[in-house]
Amino acid sequence: MRLVVDLNRCQGYAQCAFLAPEVFAMHGDEGLLYDPQAQDAHRARVAQAVAACPVQAILVDELDMAATAPGAPGGAAPAAGEASDA
Template identity: 65%
Template sequence: MRIAVDLNRCQGYAQCVPLAPEVLQLHGEEALMYDPNPDDSLRQQVLRAAASCPVQAIIVDRLDENGVKA
């Protein structure tokens, strides 16, 4: 799985952070840090976090076993 966060779109509401804390962390008041290649076992948490974003700044891509976008 691969994720990307459009940091120009992200407003720092941090509604995503508690839903996938292993992947998304807030540093300071508004700086979002994230793991761009989280383990696939975290897929449901990441999808919930992406769905919670009020500005839809989180994009989730599915990768095949070779790391290619599926």
């Protein structure tokens, strides 16, 4: 899985480092270090970190998001007003 963190947006709240320490780590008070090629074994924790980021600075590569896209096995159902490919 590929990750991108907008380091200009990141405010160093460290929720990601708390939830997925295998992938994210704080360097000093505000510097974030992360593995942009995180292992799939850490997918659940990374998803929690993405959801917990107060400034939404963490992005998962769109190709990886296809596995959880609406209509995909195990994916979310389409929201009201969204078209379904089913």
